[in-house]
């Protein structure tokens with residue numbers, strides 16, 4: 001229980017409606033996009049950086065954990081208050097402060113929904129490329145805190161590649177501004193990069209200055225059907241080594257296809273082992289078409305049964321709708337799913353998939369595989385029922401086995417979802433003691449009391 | 461307090477929610493308040509935690525179910541097949557079963573199912589707008605109406621007074637009776653081609669709001685049907701579709717009304733049951749589901765539901781006569797939630813509007829975003845309703861339209877409030893009225 005006097009002070013900072021304490025409110029701020037569930041003691045909804053600063057200063061004085069939370073779409077339980085405390089929700093920090101056309105930059109508050117940001121800049125011909133599948137239900141602050149990626153990252157890079165500067169409230173309540181509109185800046189350590197991907201453990205991101213680029217005028221998307229999964233994953237390399245940089249190269253295996261089809265009835269083929277979605281873009285229509293056709297031809301040579309290029313915007317949207325909903329559509333199959341996010345060197349994809357399938361067979365639980373094959377980022381999803389202790393035990397072992405596969409192939413634990421609470425036991429294995437020690441010291445320097453999102457990222 | 465088994469929605473209604481958050485993107489209530497508690501995912505979590513005993517089934521928990529505007533957007537987007545909107549309705553019924561609210565019984569069983577009584581109750585409304593509104597508010601058990609609200613409520617109403625349509629529309633309207641080329645058994649081939657719908661026997665479901673407040677719209681609907689060769693049967697004894705009762709968790713009353721209406725239209729022996737009210741239409745289409753577990757009625761209810769058509773949907777399925785009259789102006793269209801998502805009807809009303817010469821149709825941005833009406837939400841959730849409405853009106857203003865059409869009385873009332881609050885010079889109407897005018901101008 002949190003002291004009444006603290007609640008009163010929070011009310012004074014945030015005004016009416018900015019502080020939630022009803023059991024119903026606390027119960028719905030207990031989760032993110034995972035099965036983890038732990039209530040905060042109080043929820044605050046600030047609207048300005050100054051309010052965040054005052055709230056965090058108060059939390060420091062009271063030694064109250066501060067858990068930054070965007071829209072709670074995270075897949076690593078990063079915003080779940082493992083030790084209770086204060087859930088600092090950014091959804092009302094939702095103003096686009098400035099669009100600077102001349103410098104191709106946008107200044108936003110952290111709680112802006114990424115899709116809203118994208119729509120706003122696209123209206124004036126600019127483009128914010130990062131496109132996590134959760135683009136309509138995640139915040140830019142959450143994207144930065146997790147350094148979110150998406151299908152387009154293959155060509156355009158991840159969220160961090162677009163962050164020019166940040167306004168961060170530090171653990172003691174002070175407000176730090178990093179970076180600025182200049183694209184080049186080598187003065188001092190790159191603190192912007194430090195906070196990018198920090199998952200709420202170093203400070204609360206309140207504002208961000210983001211780099212924009214001109215919007216590519218032409219896009220072409222194709223769907224290739226592969227009777228053999230091996231052929232599909234080999235194709236990825238064949239395309240990339242042929243000198244084409246597609247915007248996206250997405251892979252879905254047969255279980256993923258079946259799930260999407262069951263949920264969305266899009267008419268996807270159910271008798272193939274894999275689908276690849278390919279996309280090219282640019283400002284010269286002929287070049288864009290040429291690239292997609294070359295990619296399609298390569299698919300044909302490497303075992304695709306059929307390649308279909310979307311003829312209209314509607315067809316294109318449908319293809320992406322399929323890809324975007326694959327992760328949630330899996331849930332039709334089982335009450336719980338655990339989506340991993342390993343990334344392996346591109347050439348190791350076929351081997352990684354083979355080994356993961358073997359793990360699935362060994363433990364008897366289905367594993368659905370899809371992901372951003374172009375950059376080696378795979379999402380093996382284990383389907384299970386958490387109420388069955390035997391299944392849960394198997395899941396824990398399977399996760400370990402999948403991580404081991406990734407590390408053995410020269411890969412990493414997470415390409416985009418982050419560590420959060422779920423992957424922290426595996427951190428040491430992935431990074432080694434020296435890296436962990438350095439990171440602990442950084443954490444210690446910025447958050448000596450350990451109140452920023454405790455119980456996350458670092459191994460126990 | 462926990463809910464016993466027969467009062468609770470099945471586990472499957474919430475168990476597989478993976479909390480992905482997709483539904484937050486489309487919820488008009490979430491997008492205004494930006495709190496998880498006001499989101500579909502939050503409502504599913506509250507329902508689950510309440511039903512599983514982790515939370516008390518408190519009044520505040522149930523209130524979150526009433527804060528849902530039943531716009532169905534979350535149902536549509538959820539890739540897992542969870543239907544948060546339906547779950548919110550089911551929880552309202554759980555609450556009713558656990559603690560029946562005393563004011564609901566006379567309203568949903570005594571007043572609303574009886575068109576005569578309802579007309580009487582709203583009589584003052586038709587006579588004196590302002591005074592009448594007070595009476596209506598009183599009849600609906602509402603207290604403490606603020607003056608600003610009163611003004612908004614007044615703006616909800618179309619031009620009054622009018623007589624309830626039920627009191628003067630004939631139960632059977634033939635094309636001939638209105639002076640249109642009628643079904644003629646001796647008609648030659650040419651005439652049949654001219655009038656291919658000839659002889660179709662169509663039931664018309666006259667909704668409560670249409671009957672009392674928008675009588676002219678339903679009169680227009682019947683005229684347009686007859687003009688296209690249909691014989692229209694409008695049973696005068698028809699009862700409320702049952703949506704208000706369901707919305708307030710009184711499922712038993714909703715079932716009674718459903719049974720009554722099914723029997724009534726069976727007697728009328730009609731091919732289809734047409735309505736010009738989006739909410740009635742979506743409710744009538746759910747009779748099959750509502751009575752699924754009633755062995756005596758399940759099959760009849762399912763058969764009835766299969767016959768239900770929105771008026772625009774039915775008209776477009778006919779070889780429609782092209783109106784030769786002309787209407788000038790720019791028109792846009794707002795999709796009622798219960799028409800677009802509830803019934804999958806959205807191309808058809810646009811098609812009808814585009815048939816009219818002189819009328820320039822412009823698409824409304826976010827046309828299918830809820831307007832915030834949701835039946836009585838302007839009365840019960842005034843603040844929220846106005847916030848949702850504001851987003852709609854910003855989009856309406858962008859179109860530069862002089863007319864906004866929408867196939868639902870609830871939406872029209874809400875849009876009327878919006879037009880007035882936002883100082884727009886826009887006429888709100890039903891597409892069928894414009895079509896009727898275009899025919900009449902021929």
Ligand SMILES: Cc1cc2nc3c(=O)[nH]c(=O)nc-3n(C[C@H](O)[C@H](O)[C@H](O)COP(=O)(O)OP(=O)(O)OC[C@H]3O[C@@H](n4cnc5c(N)ncnc54)[C@H](O)[C@@H]3O)c2cc1C
Nearest residue numbers: 070071072073074078133134139141142148149200205416
């Ligand atoms: C269906 C689905 C698809 C997804 N697809 C992708 C994908 O394609 N690519 C991808 O990268 N991710 C994906 N994700 C994961 C998730 O959407 C991203 O991690 C997203 O960036 C989280 O944003 P959020 O606003 O929901 O943050 P939350 O889930 O609320 O928080 C995530 C983490 O960020 C921290 N945080 C949030 N806001 C701030 C802030 N302002 N300051 C400091 N820390 C903060 C939290 O403490 C937490 O550790 C997907 C998730 C789902 C459910």
Ligand code: SF4
Nearest residue numbers: 477478480481483538
């Ligand atoms: S209701 Fe559906 S869309 Fe919403 S969080 Fe649950 S699974 Fe996702």
Ligand code: SF4
Nearest residue numbers: 487528529531532534
């Ligand atoms: S029905 Fe509409 S208002 Fe209700 S929860 Fe779903 S999206 Fe929100």
